[in-house]
Amino acid sequence: MIKQNRATPLTHILRDPVLLFFVLLVFAGLSLFILFPLYKILAYSVTGENGGFSMAAAIEAITSPTYLRTFRNSLVLGLVTACIATTIGYIFAYALTRTALPFKGFFKAIATIPVISPPFVLSLSMIFLFGRNGLITRKLLGIDNFNVYGMHSLVVVQSISFFPIAYLTLTGILEKLNPAVEDAALNLGASRARIFRTVTLPLSLPGIVSALLLVFIQSMEDFSNPAVISGNFSTLAVEAYRTITGMYDMRGGAMMALLLLAPTLMAFILQKYWLSGKSFVTVTGKPTSGRQLNTDPKVVWPLFGFCAAIAFIVILFYGTVLVGAFVKIWGINFSFTLAHFKYVMTLGWEPLKNSATLALFATPLTGMLGMIIAFLVVRKEFPGRRLMEFVSMLTFAVPGTVVGIGYILAFNEKPFLLTGTAFLIVMAFTFRNMPVGIEAGTSTLLQIDKSIEEASSILGASSSTTFRRITLPMLRQAFFSGLVYSFVRSMTAVSAVIFLISPRWNLSTISIFSLFESSKYSAAAAFIVVMIVIIIIAIGILDRLVKLLGAPAIRQQE
Amino acid sequence: MGLADFSSRSTDVSLQRLTKIFKSMDGSGEVVAVNDISLDIKTGELVTILGPSGCGKTTTLRMVAGFEFPTAGSILIGGKDVAPVPPNKRGISMVFQSYALFPHLNIYENIAYGLRVQKLPASEIAGRTRAILELMQLTSMQRRYPSQVSGGQQQRIALARAIVIEPSVLLFDEPLSNLDAKLREYMRDELRKLQKRLGITSLYVTHDQEEAMAISDRIVIMQDGVIRQVGSPRAIYEHPESIFVATFMGKANILPAEILGRDGEAALVDLAGSRLKIPNPGHAAPKAGKGNLVVRPEAVKIVHVESADASLKGKIERMTYFGNIARYEIPVLGTTILAERYNPQGARLHEEGETVGVSFEMDSVRILKE
Numbered sequence: 016m017i018k019q020n021r022a023t024p025l026t027h028i029l030r031d032p033v034l035l036f037f038v039l040l041v042f043a044g045l046s047l048f049i050l051f052p053l054y055k056i057l058a059y060s061v062t063g064e065n066g067g068f069s070m071a072a073a074i075e076a077i078t079s080p081t082y083l084r085t086f087r088n089s090l091v092l093g094l095v096t097a098c099i100a101t102t103i104g105y106i107f108a109y110a111l112t113r114t115a116l117p118f119k120g121f122f123k124a125i126a127t128i129p130v131i132s133p134p135f136v137l138s139l140s141m142i143f144l145f146g147r148n149g150l151i152t153r154k155l156l157g158i159d160n161f162n163v164y165g166m167h168s169l170v171v172v173q174s175i176s177f178f179p180i181a182y183l184t185l186t187g188i189l190e191k192l193n194p195a196v197e198d199a200a201l202n203l204g205a206s207r208a209r210i211f212r213t214v215t216l217p218l219s220l221p222g223i224v225s226a227l228l229l230v231f232i233q234s235m236e237d238f239s240n241p242a243v244i245s246g247n248f249s250t251l252a253v254e255a256y257r258t259i260t261g262m263y264d265m266r267g268g269a270m271m272a273l274l275l276l277a278p279t280l281m282a283f284i285l286q287k288y289w290l291s292g293k294s295f296v297t298v299t300g301k302p303t304s305g306r307q308l309n310t311d312p313k314v315v316w317p318l319f320g321f322c323a324a325i326a327f328i329v330i331l332f333y334g335t336v337l338v339g340a341f342v343k344i345w346g347i348n349f350s351f352t353l354a355h356f357k358y359v360m361t362l363g364w365e366p367l368k369n370s371a372t373l374a375l376f377a378t379p380l381t382g383m384l385g386m387i388i389a390f391l392v393v394r395k396e397f398p399g400r401r402l403m404e405f406v407s408m409l410t411f412a413v414p415g416t417v418v419g420i421g422y423i424l425a426f427n428e429k430p431f432l433l434t435g436t437a438f439l440i441v442m443a444f445t446f447r448n449m450p451v452g453i454e455a456g457t458s459t460l461l462q463i464d465k466s467i468e469e470a471s472s473i474l475g476a477s478s479s480t481t482f483r484r485i486t487l488p489m490l491r492q493a494f495f496s497g498l499v500y501s502f503v504r505s506m507t508a509v510s511a512v513i514f515l516i517s518p519r520w521n522l523s524t525i526s527i528f529s530l531f532e533s534s535k536y537s538a539a540a541a542f543i544v545v546m547i548v549i550i551i552i553a554i555g556i557l558d559r560l561v562k563l564l565g566a567p568a569i570r571q572q573e
Numbered sequence: 574m575g576l577a578d579f580s581s582r583s584t585d586v587s588l589q590r591l592t593k594i595f596k597s598m599d600g601s602g603e604v605v606a607v608n609d610i611s612l613d614i615k616t617g618e619l620v621t622i623l624g625p626s627g628c629g630k631t632t633t634l635r636m637v638a639g640f641e642f643p644t645a646g647s648i649l650i651g652g653k654d655v656a657p658v659p660p661n662k663r664g665i666s667m668v669f670q671s672y673a674l675f676p677h678l679n680i681y682e683n684i685a686y687g688l689r690v691q692k693l694p695a696s697e698i699a700g701r702t703r704a705i706l707e708l709m710q711l712t713s714m715q716r717r718y719p720s721q722v723s724g725g726q727q728q729r730i731a732l733a734r735a736i737v738i739e740p741s742v743l744l745f746d747e748p749l750s751n752l753d754a755k756l757r758e759y760m761r762d763e764l765r766k767l768q769k770r771l772g773i774t775s776l777y778v779t780h781d782q783e784e785a786m787a788i789s790d791r792i793v794i795m796q797d798g799v800i801r802q803v804g805s806p807r808a809i810y811e812h813p814e815s816i817f818v819a820t821f822m823g824k825a826n827i828l829p830a831e832i833l834g835r836d837g838e839a840a841l842v843d844l845a846g847s848r849l850k851i852p853n854p855g856h857a858a859p860k861a862g863k864g865n866l867v868v869r870p871e872a873v874k875i876v877h878v879e880s881a882d883a884s885l886k887g888k889i890e891r892m893t894y895f896g897n898i899a900r901y902e903i904p905v906l907g908t909t910i911l912a913e914r915y916n917p918q919g920a921r922l923h924e925e926g927e928t929v930g931v932s933f934e935m936d937s938v939r940i941l942k943e
Contacts (some may be wrong), residue, residue, distance in 0.1 A: 031659060469640055470673035472660045474687030474738060484686075488677045 033479040048446045052421025060269045076270035089251045096173040096234040097227045104181025110318040112189040114309040125326040133546040134239035137172040140332040148346025164246025181226035188222030194306040228286040236414030238510035243531045251275040252416040272417040283412030339540035355541035370523040374505035377444035381501040385452020393460040411450040415510025435517035444505040452497035459493040499557045584651030584741045586614040591646035606632040608798035619775040623785040624795035666740035670747040672731040674719035681715040687738035705737040745777040814857045828866040847884045858940035872937035873912035876930040883930025
């Protein structure tokens with residue numbers, strides 16, 4: 016295979032003003048809402064009290080034991096969570112792709128719940144089950160001095176939250192590995208166990224490393240869980256927030272943000288660029304024959320037991336919150352009440368409305384931007400194409416806390432005085448959720464024969480007409496599934512927007528966080544239940560829309 | 574029906590010293606895909622670029638379409654340099670190997686697409702689309718979607734979509750390679766008939782030499798980015814100028830011989846001790862010294878081993894019966910001579926292992942250098 020050459024991309028783009036316009040527009044957006052805030056953090060941390068260049072704050076931060084302990088805490092938590100979540104994810108993925116496991120649909124559903132769930136659920140359950148009035152610790156086991164707050168709880172909660180990421184990554188890899196390779200090993204006389212050890216496992220190794228890195232990033236940037244359940248175990252994402260809002264130490268917060276950004280960025284670059292060349296996944300476009308599923312009961316039943324145990328934990332945790340929302344005082348008075356819902360509906364109506372409104376604004380924007388960037392990056396040649404790809408995927412690796420701090424630094428003064436506005440929150444949603452849309456668009460585009468767009472072009476259509484009338488309709492499915500995800504992510508976002516809300520624009524997730532801060536756990540549970548209902552309804556509606564608008568294209572594609 | 578004044582829109586195409594260099598995928602080196610080729614296509618002519626995969630034929634076509642930019646050289650369409658013109662403004666059309674039908678539009682809308690893009694009046698769009706549907710016998714299925722029709726119909730839709738916009742030049746990128754053999758033969762005849770009727774200048778790319786022979790006014794043979802020969806199907810088959818062309822275009826026996834001299838037009842050669850007189854050695858034949866006889870299998874006759882006509886002798890290694898021909902393979906002079914006997918029905922065929930004499934129809938023998 017060969018690639019485009021030399022200066023021709025430049026001449027190409029200059030001949031196409033519409034393309035040029037969109038490229039510049041995307042770059043302007045990426046610069047303003049991704050790069051500029053990051054630059055502001057960096058600049059701020061090397062600026063002294065008097066406004067000149069100074070490394071004092073940076074040196075102080077790196078040598079300060081508190082900062083270092085927090086940094087180490089985050090790293091250790093990230094590594095431990097990554098290992099546990101990836102192990103669970105791999106077992107799930109293997110059981111679902113390689114064996115004749117019963118109830119596959121059920122397990123798949125279990126693995127998607129944490130992805131679309133509002134924040135705080137698992138931490139709240141942890142408190143309900145193992146806290147001072149914990150159902151398990153106090154009621155069942157009679158322990159009343161168990162400390163639920165700390166790293167041990169965080170590891171549990173994050174492992175459950177993030178194993179679906181590992182599962183989804185690894186399923187993709189395991190499904191795409193050519194079954195003929197494993198069949199060949201079997202044909203050569205290898206046992207199932209040997210095939211797993213010598214073929215399947217090594218071939219899925221890049222996927223495992225990829226999953227480890229992705230979970231590591233998620234754990235490092237997690238705000239909602241450590242914010243309510245870490246106790247004295249400080250993590251960067253939360254400490255940066257507390258330093259700024261509690262101690263009004265912007266510089267300290269910026270330094271923490273940088274400490275947080277460094278490892279996540281590194282993990283992202285490793286995952287994206289170093290690993291991408293190492294994949295063994297064979298994409299030939301040639302239909303592969305079906306896979307022989309392992310039906311050996313000695314393999315299937317232990318795996319089933321494991322998956323069932325995980326499913327039980329997930330159900331237990333979500334069920335606990337559901338029950339908790341309807342009882343008077345958890346741990347003391349378990350009688351049924353709707354009081355918490357009444358409380359939430361009076362206090363939480365505005366934030367809920369805000370969250371839904373802003374998410375609804377951000378969703379189509381995110382979807383469009385994602386598709387446009389995917390189209391430009393996959394199909395067009397222009398200078399800076401790789402840069403655009405990198406920067407737009409970068410938001411995945413930039414923790415929300417860092418984004419939030421960057422935004423207040425960047426948009427608190429002219430010419431971009433935007434803090435406290437709904438617009439800035441929408442932008443934060445849009446640019447943070449964009450990578451998912453881009454991923455969906457990219458993978459769809461790579462499957463669509465490029466000559467379909469060339470046909471449109473040679474028949475006289477400009478590139479914008481081609482995009483609008485040919486590419487976009489074919490991307491419909493990816494576009495709408497991107498929409499669902501981006502809506503959910505916007506509704507459930509905490510870390511970036513916690514810096515951006517204002518009295519006028521408070522959001523539901525932040526309200527839940529406030530309930531935690533004042534130990535109103537039952538009200539928090541009720542609020543979470545309301546959010547879950549809203550999310551389920553929204554997914555239902557969007558899903559219907561997808562079927563209504565997206566389905567014909569799929570049917571016609573055969 | 575809007576198709577009558579087609580030939581007046583058609584123009585000529587000229588490729589002038591066209592070169593295309595790609596960066597290789599690993600970024601380390603360069604690949605010269607098209608190396609300084611020049612070619613003129615006359616108005617209304619169908620020219621086929623024929624060559625093995627990787628010879629640069631598709632790259633050449635894509636440069637004419639505007640999807641690739643020449644590294645050097647220029648492309649003139651109707652006398653105008655199209656370097657600054659993007660694909661959608663070149664006034665040309667293309668039939669893709671994969672057909673590239675729009676999966677989300679029905680057949681009518683697929684065909685009307687190019688007209689809609691031009692923002693023509695609705696009545697004209699409808700009129701011209703209907704006319705082409707009629708012409709291509711697609712009217713009955715105009716409401717269906719591409720995935721709901723057969724491969725041959727998809728091919729006709731792709732062609733209809735390309736010609737309805739009345740392009741000045743039509744490009745074909747291996748348009749028949751996805752059809753099965755019978756349909757391919759039928760479609761190539763249809764395609765040629767239509768092209769002749771519309772008088773539309775066409776550049777056609779294929780690796781199938783039989784297809785090239787069947788449809789082309791002229792064939793361009795490409796190899797490794799350069800043009801090896803240009804000519805009518807007959808000229809190329811009967812007067813190949815290189816061994817590559819001789820073996821790529823049909824089968825050929827290549828037999829090393831010593832050229833002794835000339836007798837007028839004819840060449841006198843020594844083939845493994847037999848003296849032969851070749852009446853039409855071709856203009857590429859060397860005057861003297863080492864050369865190669867190029868003999869098509871159908872110009873090789875099997876004769877009795879003691880016959881005076883036998884230029885060579887050998888043992889039949891294999892005989893394959895195809896129905897219309899019987900093919901013999903006879904190892905001789907370090908190579909294997911192919912000989913084909915036409916209409917073998919009822920004829921006495923030679924056995925494998927039989928020692929026979931090999932004779933040539935001298936009129937058909939050409940001589941080439943290495």
